[in-house]
Amino acid sequence: MHLSFSAYYTLIFAVLVLLLGKLLTRHIRFLRDFNIPEPVSGGLVVAAVIFALHQLTGLTLAFATAMQTSFMLVFFSSIGLSANFAKLREGGMGLVLFLGVIAAFIFVQNGVGVGLATLLGLDPLIGLVAGSITLLGGHGTAGAWGSVLENQYGLSGATALGIACATFGLVIGGLLGGPLAKRLITRHQLAQPRSMATPTASNAGSASDGKEPANFETPNTAPRLITAEAAIETLALFAGCLAFAEFMTSATQGTKLQLPTFVWALGGGVVIRNVLDYGFGFKVFDRAIDVFGNAGLSIYLAIALLSLKLWELADLAGPLMIILAVQTITLALFAAFITFRIMGRNYDAAVLAAGHCGFGMGATPTAVANMQAITSQYGPSHKAFLIVPLVGAFFIDIINAFVLQLMIAWLR
Template sequence: MDLQLNTYYTLICAALVLLLGKWLVGHLRWLANFNIPEPVAGGLVAAVLCYALNVLLGYRLGFDVDLQTAFMLVFFSSIGLSANFTKLKQGGRALLLFLLVIAVYIGVQNGVGVTLASLLGLDPLVGLIAGSMTLLGGHGTAGAWGSVLERDHGIQGAMTLGMACATFGLIIGGLVGGPLAKWLIRRHQLQGPQVTPADADNLVEADAYNFESPRKTRLITTDATIETLALFAGCLAFAQLMTALTAGASFQLPTFVWALAGGVLIRNTLDYVFRFKVFDRAIDVFGNAALSIYLAIALLSLKLWELADLAGPLVIILAAQTVVMLAYVALVTFRVMGRDYDAAVLCAGNCGFGMGATPTAVANMQAITNQYGPSHKAFLIVPMVGAFFIDLLNAVFLQTFIKFLG
């Protein structure tokens, strides 16, 4: 029996998941020790309960997908609205270096998927589904490319398969990022910056590093809230318009990329053309809230029975992808990015979007920096690379692989 919850009940459930996650991380020491993000902790418990309802009583709970999408778009809009050109310039060489590391990883991830799919007797295109199409691209990219593979290449069930792989990646990305970063910090005896209460207040007031200190109090006003809501509305309208205009084009971008691009365009136009000061603290509050609620609904919506039905060969591919990602992040990302504390936090983010999504990457980094101290470099680089540049690179890689394999 299907039970579809409307918008209000979905929002209530998401809030309960976040409160549960906060309680679990606060009371179960091993969750805190492994730096598991609160939305992931609460969301996995909720997903297991939904699975139990399905197995024992035959109930299948459904949640408002449109609400999940809306909060996802708000989160990516907040990244764009936080990224003025001055910040991008601050990223400099490190941003380009990290982008190169991720570009190589996209090729590795697809190479592993295609090779194992061929060895296991599957269509090589199935290897792409268990590669960057879903693991690095997430549910949005999985849905967009799944329909293309079904329609143009005869891969039956590609969309369902893609959603299952993306679900697996979301779980793994949220579970392994924190522990790996903590292991690197301990193994190499790294230390985060020592932050005094006064420094923490200055960080909040600096309006420079959104998402870095989600637990700090942000002082915002009614006028700033209204202005910020207008900015988000502009980003979402731009995303909707560009998605409609580019529909059917040979090169398409997911809607959330347009939301981020709209944020960058609006922010820098206001900064450098109209000299209008954007209120970063309000963007930070909205962005962090949207991030938490999106992750809660995404994990609530996990259909674990779909993962249970995955074929054996696909489980082998996904398990191999997990091992390869951990090895690549520890041996390549960490070393190339400097073998320091910032590099370890970047590794947590790399695991988040390497197997899951950019919101998972940010949550992973927050779990680390809440314990060990801030990492300005990581919170400057990961949101932009993970949310914007990666999707452009991934689209190019996927089109190349499909053309070659097709």
């Protein structure tokens, strides 16, 4: 039995998934505590229902996925459009050093994934899916690379596998960071617990999902409204990114510069943003870009989860849990012995290690939540709350995309 839905009905189902996710997140504390995105919480429930229908009746549902790619490209364009290089100067050498540490960890994470997948007799590309594609990249990157691996490299079920790994990472990243940082602080006597947790300005700031660009507008100015004029202006920026991505994908096809379309969309956003900033003095509306990017990611994930075929993952459950367990241990050791030491072996370094656990296997909000748990007990860390959102929001996605492209080319 096979039932297909048009684009209009697919969009309706996607919105229903988002509403269900919002309802579940509102009433289930676990989903809130671990920053599980609403599209994921609602989508996994719907995917489980579709799986049960398939197992009981043999029914297969097919949803229109043509617009799914467009929403994905909007999300990655928003990351690029938020990448203002002036923030690199603001972060100073600490930001550059932390970027270097995380870039090195990408190779370690992927090396562990590929090595274990090979030992377990799996396709090495599955190791990348259970590596930085999902654990450091998050749900958006999982879906993007999942479609690439399915369509270009024939890796069946890559998207479903990626969503599962990314969700696992969110939970583990939230569980790991706080205890690890607390142990480092206690062992090295870096700070004493405060008698009362006091919220500080340095503890503010997060993004609504793992990889959306953070809002870095000046907090002391009156907020700019997202009017029809602002929306049209922002749409023009996204249109430029999508046109650039389409042109570069076509122009580089079959060459050594060939990259997935979403990487060109991200790169186009970086170019457009910084040319407008430094060439024309044009102030890009970060909050509007955030809204468009978040909406694009939410609808994209909802459609992707509707299209999951969970029955394709049955044979991978055991090996996948082995890989993810080893990845968890690897992250803990790397954060404790590499990140902490390179970043200075002080209190800021311990908070940064907690943040690294947050987006090393989770998302930027998870990293911020980890750091808030520590700073509410031991005091603020202005350095960590400047560096981690900047790295987790967009800079690391750029590095991750190019490292993954190199590793896939090497494996194939």
